[in-house]
Structures are given as C-alpha cells and as structure tokens.
Amino acid sequence: MLDPVARTSNSLASHFRPSAWADQGRKIIPMMRAYGGLSPRAGAVALPRTLGRIGSLEVRLAANAAEVRRAQRLRWHVFYEEMKAIADGPSRLARRDIDAFDAICDHLVVIDHAVTERPPFGAPRPAIVGTYRLLRQEVADRNGGFYTASEFDISGLLERHRGKRFLELGRSCVLPAYRNKRTVELLWHGIWTYVLAHRVDVMFGCASLEGTDPRALSLELSFLHHHAGAPAAWAARALPSRHVEMGRLSREAVDGRKALHALPPLVKGYLRLGAYIGEGAVVDRQFNTTDVLVVLPVSAINPRYIGHFGATADRHAA
Template sequence: MPVTRDFGGVVLRFVPAKMRHMARRFDPTLPALGRLGQMEVRLARNAAEVKAAQQLRYRVFYQEMAAQPSKLQKMTRRDRDGFDRWCDHLLVIDHGLGGPLARRIVGTYRLMRQEAAALAGGFYTQQEFDIAPMLARHRGKRFLELGRSCVLKEYRGKRTVELLWQGIWAYVLMHDIDVLFGCASLAGTDPEALAVPLSFLKTNAPAPAEWQVRAHDHRGTFVSDSAESVDARRALAVMPPLLKGYLRLGGYIGEGAVVDHQFGTTDVLVVLPRVNIKTRYIDYYGADAGRFAA
C-alpha cells in the first residue's frame, strides 16, 4: 500500500519500491505539441525514445561539455538516473534528417509533475535546494520541475528554443500547472570566478518571501552582499541563454548556488509562477498553445 511522508507540512504519498514498476506508462497515441517546418516537438511515446533522449544528453553533457561519466554511463553512453522513469521527456525531432528516430532527436527536456515526484521519492532539485518550505506555502498548487535540458550544438538557435518552449507551454496547459521550477546551470565549479553573474542574479531577480528557496547549507555557497554595482553587460555575457530566458519570462532566483562537480557546473534555483509569465509571451505562443500547433 502507498505510504505518506511529510515534507515541511506537505504530505506526499509514496509507492513502495516493489510496486513502482507498475506506475509508469507511455501513451503511444499522444499527438505532437507543435511543428516548425520539418521539426516537431512532442513527448516520448515509449522507452526506446527515452533511451534516445538519454543518449543525446550523454553526447551533450559528457562528450561536448565537462560532465564526468560514471563507469556505467561511459559503458552505455547514456545520461540516466533514477528520476528518468517517473518523468515525461520532451523531444524536438528533425524529420529532415535521415536514419532512425534516435538520430533525429536534436533536443530534449525532462518534465516531472508533483504526483510523479511522489512516486520517485521527491524532486531531483531537493538534492541541492530546500524546496519543502515553498511547497508548504503553496499547498494545492501544481508544481512542475524542469531539468536535463540540452540541444545539439548545431541546433542551438531560435527555432529549436521556440519549439521547446512551445512544448512546455502546451504541457503546462494540458496539466494545469501553476508553478515551474528547477536548477539552471552556469559553466564552471568556482563560485568566485562566477561572482559577477551570481551577484547580478541575487540583485536583479531575488525571490520574494512567498517564493524563497535556499540552497542546503551543507551544499550551498552564498554570495555576499556588495555595495558595488554589478556590471550587467558582463553578467549577461556569460549567462546561458536558458537562464536569461527564465528571467525574461518572469522567473525568480533562489538564495545560494550549488556546485555540481559531476557536471562541471554551478547551479541556481529558478522559480517561475505561471501568473508571472509576461503577456507578450502568452500572446506569442498562444493562450491555447496554438502558435506552432501540430
């Protein structure tokens, strides 16, 4: 039988491990969420497509970037963890490419709803940030964790990014999501070398009290207050496009940053209440996510 645990006043129901294998199901009839020319965005429809997304993540995180694979990851050439089976996997597919589907997946994003986190034993983000108080303050709201975003280098342009956001917005509407959140990464593991962008984020996008989230004390590094003005141009120049996109949409940044030595990054926590999303972006993608509708 399911059991319950209390996370800062938020009670989640968990399914015992021996029952969990029955919980994950794919829907092969799911329609595409959007199209631009020969490119399509949709959710993975079977385990083989999730495997292909994990292979793409390996290519980007471990072969192109600085992540350090485990022996198993190196052997299988897949970036995977225990959360994958409980998540939906958003895929951008270029049908103009030849070969099997696995070679046509050019971008991916991992999506975990709160009910899936209950099955998984929590959100991935909880390993780095104390999100329990935020969940407790907003009982009844539907949370969606975003993570493991990656796009092949040759596809890191406006079209792919627009399709990913089209897919996320359609998913938000489909599941009536209230709050999006997740870790966003800055390249490098030396917080002092990242002091300019971290100070900029702390100064320009701090979360108000109701959305405050703090890095776990045993993992976090905290930027000290400075009376000096932060060079916005320098900060934005080294900030990844994904993080700048969250800020443009109306996202907040939690307190503290966490160094992830495996991935060679320093992570910050982004919280984006749906009501914050700027009207111009809703108008652009469509109140019904119809701009790039399939």
C-alpha cells in the first residue's frame, strides 16, 4: 500500500488505502461495474455539490462515472507510474487503477480550477489533483463486505460495535505538486463533512510503511505495538495467513523519539487524532509496503482537530 503524500508532507494525514483483493470466497461486485460507472446507493445522504474550497481548489464527491474514471487515472499515475506498483490485467489494459469496489464507493476528489486538463475528446476541464475513496458500512454489507477484510480480521470489531456506523477510507493519492498541507487539509475537510452528514461513528483502514522487510521496520512496528495498540474494545488482528509480528523489539529497547521520526506522517497524524493500531502487520508485495490497521472512533478524536475543522465542518465551507 503506497503513501506518496506521506513522503513529502507533514500534514495530518495523507493516505489510507486497503490494498489486496477480497477473498475469492466472498461476494464480489462484478468487475465490469468498475468500468461502467456507479449504481445508486440506497440510503445516500444528499450533500452539497461543493464540500469545501481553499483558493482555486475545490473538494467534492465525484459527480458521475466519467469523474470516477478520471480519479482512477490519477491513481494509476501515482501508484503504478510513479510508485512502480504491479498492475493487474484490467488496470494495465485500461491505464486506470481499477478494482471491483470502485462501483459501490463514494469518490472524494480535489479539483484545481486554475489548471486545465485537455482530454483527447471534449472540452477542456479543471484538473483532478487528489482523490480518496469512501465505503460506508451499509453499502459494504450489501456488497460482500469491506476491502480491509482481505488483510485484517475485522469481524469481531464490527460485531462488538453493532449499531455503530463504520466508514472505510481507501485509495487515496495526490499529485506530486499538490502534496502540501493545503490539499490534504481540504481532503480531510471533505471527509469530516461526509462523516457528519452520514453520522459515521468509526473510521478505519490500512496505513502503509514503505518496504516489505519487517526486520528493517522493527523500530516503527514495535513502537506502534507497544505505544498505540488498540484496547480490547477496538482490537482487530491481521489474518492468520498474513500476520506479521509487530512487537519485534522489547518496549525498553524502543527509542520513541527515533521511532516517531521514522514513522510516515500519515501514521503520526492518525495517532495525534486519537487512532488505535491493530495487532499484527501485513506485507503487501504488490505495492512494496507493510500495512497496519488503523481504527479511529469519532468519539476519540482529539477535540483540537474537531475545533480546527469546525464541529459543523464550516472551516472551508464554500
């Protein structure tokens, strides 16, 4: 799982993307739906077209299938061309990052109205420069579950909090020139607006550490294990077949200052917000990363950040 924003930005958060195909035994949305566009999602809340603005940048949900395809092309550029992930057949043929879940997710996009994108056909249009994928629990339940379940056993977590609304965050990326505080803050303003509108109780997903050798990541993984592990109520473990031990060093052997310096800004940002880390990591060789599970109950968010974006998400309201 890639984290291109986290490499260059000290912003709150930058990338939160589950990265592997769901188990073959689970119900999967037919792949062709990911090419053709979106189906209506029962229970969707009517949100304003614009969720926030900073200067020429606007954040909103993708309005149609064409905008979803543009977000997929952005993901292709970042994940596969820039970061050298290994593409599967459908993505390689389409030159877009595609998976079956795209058809049922909402796609948050950041658009720069000061930059024109010229498609092969049609009129020039403002460029999509960032994206985030959002999957609500009621939608996941009707369509085979969450993507994160391909790496982590979240069944107990969902069962313990029956009645709470979960939101999976994924497939986030930003073009290199926009990997700054302003763009990421606008993405998070959009997410916060969405969370409030849908009365989401818990956000979760996978965060990535670069590299596939857990030994080289012993300090970071051990720090998360000893200092950020989820309490029993919010705990979840990596799938047994993919589980990688995180507590590789003793608590006494962990240099906290050095570990924090080594962690991606994504992970540090979520820890500041009040997030917990699940038990066990997962090596994702397709994306050259080691993934950890992050669980962020809305009730645990540091009030400082709620105040920053506004209790009613009005800080960057259009």
